[in-house]
Amino acid sequence: xxxxxxxxxxxxxxxxxxxxxxxxxxxxxxxxxxxxxxxxxxxxxxxxxxxxxxxxxxxxxxxxxxxxxxxxxxxxxxxxxxxxxxxxxxxxxxxxxxxxxxxxxxxxxxxxxxxxxxxxxxxxxxxxxxxxxxxxxxxxxxxxxxxxxxxxxxxxxxxxxxxxxxxxxxxxxxxxxxxxxxxxxxxxxxxxxxxxxxxxxxxxxxxxxxxxxxxxxxxxxxxxxxxxxxxxxxxxxxxxxxxxxxxxxxxxxxxxxxxxxxxxxxxxxxxxxxxxxxxxxxxxxxxxxxxxxxxxxxxxxxxxxxxxxxxxxxxxxxxxxxxxxxxxxxxxxxxxxxxxxxxxxxxx
Amino acid sequence: xxxxxxxxxxxxxxxxxxxxxxxxxxxxxxxxxxxxxxxxxxxxxxxxxxxxxxxxxxxxxxxxxxxxxxxxxxxxxxxxxxxxxxxxxxxxxxxxxxxxxxxxxxxxxxxxxxxxxxxxxxxxxxxxxxxxxxxxxxxxxxxxxxxxxxxxxxxxxxxxxxxxxxxxxxxxxxxxxxxxxxxxxxxxxxxxxxxxxxxxxxxxxx
Ligand SMILES: [Zn+2]
Numbered sequence: 001x002x003x004x005x006x007x008x009x010x011x012x013x014x015x016x017x018x019x020x021x022x023x024x025x026x027x028x029x030x031x032x033x034x035x036x037x038x039x040x041x042x043x044x045x046x047x048x049x050x051x052x053x054x055x056x057x058x059x060x061x062x063x064x065x066x067x068x069x070x071x072x073x074x075x076x077x078x079x080x081x082x083x084x085x086x087x088x089x090x091x092x093x094x095x096x097x098x099x100x101x102x103x104x105x106x107x108x109x110x111x112x113x114x115x116x117x118x119x120x121x122x123x124x125x126x127x128x129x130x131x132x133x134x135x136x137x138x139x140x141x142x143x144x145x146x147x148x149x150x151x152x153x154x155x156x157x158x159x160x161x162x163x164x165x166x167x168x169x170x171x172x173x174x175x176x177x178x179x180x181x182x183x184x185x186x187x188x189x190x191x192x193x194x195x196x197x198x199x200x201x202x203x204x205x206x207x208x209x210x211x212x213x214x215x216x217x218x219x220x221x222x223x224x225x226x227x228x229x230x231x232x233x234x235x236x237x238x239x240x241x242x243x244x245x246x247x248x249x250x251x252x253x254x255x256x257x258x259x260x261x262x263x264x265x266x267x268x269x270x271x272x273x274x275x276x277x278x279x280x281x282x283x284x285x286x287x288x289x290x291x292x293x294x295x296x297x298x299x300x301x302x303x304x305x306x307x308x309x310x311x312x313x314x315x316x317x318x319x320x321x322x323x324x325x326x327x328x329x330x331x332x333x334x335x336x337x338x339x340x341x342x343x344x345x346x347x348x
Numbered sequence: 349x350x351x352x353x354x355x356x357x358x359x360x361x362x363x364x365x366x367x368x369x370x371x372x373x374x375x376x377x378x379x380x381x382x383x384x385x386x387x388x389x390x391x392x393x394x395x396x397x398x399x400x401x402x403x404x405x406x407x408x409x410x411x412x413x414x415x416x417x418x419x420x421x422x423x424x425x426x427x428x429x430x431x432x433x434x435x436x437x438x439x440x441x442x443x444x445x446x447x448x449x450x451x452x453x454x455x456x457x458x459x460x461x462x463x464x465x466x467x468x469x470x471x472x473x474x475x476x477x478x479x480x481x482x483x484x485x486x487x488x489x490x491x492x493x494x495x496x497x498x499x500x501x502x503x504x505x506x507x508x509x510x511x512x513x514x515x516x517x518x519x520x521x522x523x524x525x526x527x528x529x530x531x532x533x534x535x536x537x538x539x540x541x542x543x544x545x546x547x548x549x550x551x552x553x554x
Contacts, residue, residue: 047416047541054420054535058427072432088417091383092424098387099353099425102394103401103432108387175549227552235553332387 004076004323007064008316009057009100011093012085012113013140014038014049016056019313020068021320026123027068029306029313032056039180043170044139050088057096064312075106077329079319082110082347083340085140090336098332107329109319110347112340113310115154117276118147119318120307131270132301133157135261137285138277138310139166139181142257144215144264145342147274151321156342157264158215161204165253166279168219172226172249176242183282186246190284193247200225200252205259215260222252254284258292265298274301280308322346349399351390351407351429352517355382355422356414356442357458358510361389363397363404364517366525371397373514379459382421390425401433408520410442410511412536413458413466413485423535438520439531443468445516446508447479454479455503458511463490466538469503476526478519487538 003023010017014035020028034052038044065071080097083090094110101108117136122128134145142160147153163171166183173182178189203218204210226249233240265273273293279285280302293300307314327346334347349371352362358377364370372393376385394401409426412419430437443456447470454470468484488496497503523530 045541050417050420051535051537051541054424054427057424058431061428061431088420091417091421094383095386095421095424096428099390099427099429100432102387102390103429105401171549224552227549231551231553332391333384335381335384 004320005070005074006077006079006316006320006323007075008312008314008319009078009080009093009097010113010116010310010312010315011053011089012081013089013310014044015310016053016060017310017312017315018060018064019311019316020064020070021123021313021316023320023324024122024124024317026313027070028064029311030060030064030067031309031311032060035181042174042180043167046086046088049086050092053089053092057092072104075104077107077109077319077323079109079111079315081113081116081315082334083113083337085113085338087336087338090338094336109322110330110334111315111318111322112342112345114141114143114145114342115150115345116314116318118145118274119150119321120276120303120314121274121301122321123307123313123317129272132272132274133261133264133268133270134274134276135257136277137165137257137279139170140164141277142217143342144261146264146268146270150318151325151327151345154342154345158213158217158260160217160219161213162218162220163223165217165219165257168223168253171223175227175230176240176245183279186250187282187284189242189246190250191243193243195247195251197241197244198229198248200248202252202256205256215264217256217260219253222249250284254288257285258288262292262296262298266296271297272299272301276303276308278309281305349404350438350517350520351393351404352513352520353390353408353422353426354410354442354445354511354513354516355386355418356410356412356511357508359385359389359422360511360513361386361393362513362517363393363399364514364521366521370514370518371399373512375510375513377510379418382418386421386425390429404433404435406430406436406438407433408438408440408517410445410513410516411439411531411534412442413460413538414442415461416537419535439533440516440520441485441531441536442511442516443485444479444481445511445519446506448515448519449477450479450506453503455497455500455505457493457505457507459509460487464488465490465493467493467497469497476522478522478526478528485536485538
């Protein structure tokens with residue numbers, strides 16, 4: 001099969017994503033987000049997200065078919081995120097995917113969300129070159145991958161040992177009295193701020209930490225350091241310089257992300273870095289990535305933002321790669337696996 | 349003919365026909381593996397009944413009450429199956445399937461976890477043989493059911509661990525044949541999501 005038509009279903013966090021691709025060509029990428037419903041809680045509430053998925057799924061499916069100008073009968077396969085992610089949320093997608101695949105009599109591929117982020121880069125783009133290092137950063141995950149082959153050989157180099165980077169943005173935003181989601185708010189607040197005004201800690205960057213956590217991340221200590229600093233200013237009756245705090249905090253996050261990602265490229269001799277995940281929306285991430293990569297002779301790839309945040313097209317794209325390579329579909333008995341390792345690109 | 353799916357307790361799937369009754373039914377009473385088993389159960393029902401997807405006239409979804417994570421799996425599968433088949437979704441209250449075919453005043457109770465139960469009372473059945481719901485579905489502490497349900501002793505108590513998709517499907521067929529309304533599209537969660545609004549960030553320094 002040369003150009004399989006695949007529909008992808010993504011429900012691992014707070015975006016209900018339905019995407020349709022033909023091989024590496026993007027036909028539709030519909031995303032219904034429940035972000036606004038989470039705003040009043042200051043973070044993603046799993047049960048709220050799962051309820052929203054159930055309501056958004058069929059409308060998103062219909063819209064995606066309309067946009068792609070295809071019918072369900074035209075599909076060659078269906079792909080669904082089966083993990084990692086929020087388990088109640090994942091189960092909505094898994095249940096729907098099984099129902100849809102069975103009614104259509106089409107093969108079903110249960111795929112890995114994180115590898116899907118990498119798969120997004122094959123869409124409307126030159127072929128992915130191997131090996132590549134992938135830095136995936138969102139409110140749900142912060143992972144550094146060594147991708148030797150998208151559909152057969154992905155290794156986890158490191159990940160966050162506590163909060164995801166996106167979560168740290170949300171928490172610090174709250175501390176500064178800014179609304180949810182924190183990423184864009186911190187970005188806005190940081191305008192005109194001095195990123196060197198306050199030296200916040202870079203998690204897991206000391207030599208003793210690097211021994212055990214070479215490519216792992218930690219943002220919980222940073223969050224506490226920012227809170228301490230802000231509390232002291234307030235206690236001493238000073239106005240908190242929000243722009244400086246936001247810029248310095250953001251710099252600490254972005255610095256540690258790119259230091260570790262570039263170190264992985266250099267140490268493993270991989271001159272390619274791919275970014276994915278919603279935090280890529282952060283202007284400073286893209287800017288510093290471009291700077292550091294060009295200094296180190298690393299080729300940087302950043303998919304368009306709509307393919308960086310969680311979406312169904314990336315899942316469809318990964319599914320299409322599996323179909324094209326002749327991989328058999330998943331057995332019907334797979335479940336949602338909230339901690340699915342990246343080495344499991346497709347659940348059997 | 350209808351495909352019926354209920355995940356309000358375990359996972360149950362059936363293919364039913366108004367005249368011929370339950371053509372196939374497959375269930376699992378595991379209350380934690382809805383997402384895993386649902387595909388194989390649907391597939392087994394289609395195979396065993398020999399009914400082609402195109403011959404179905406709708407997909408019945410048990411709307412609960414039921415613990416939400418599992419409940420959603422069945423509703424999601426039913427809705428998506430219906431889209432794929434180009435058929436309608438027929439929402440039905442899961443407790444009604446338990447009361448279907450039962451005579452006299454009945455109190456249906458199912459496990460809601462966290463030491464709570466979902467309950468519904470029925471006065472009996474009407475001329476069409478359909479259960480007549482009088483209170484509920486509602487939620488009560490398991491130890492307080494007797495105090496919560498008015499005239500508790502008037503009812504026969506039916507505590508169920510499973511809901512049969514076959515009964516759910518036949519109930520839907522009977523509702524349809526008698527031009528009665530189905531349930532609404534709203535899942536019967538009966539609980540709000542577990543969230544407390546934050547009171548703002550906590551201090552980290554003493
Ligand atoms: Zn993601």
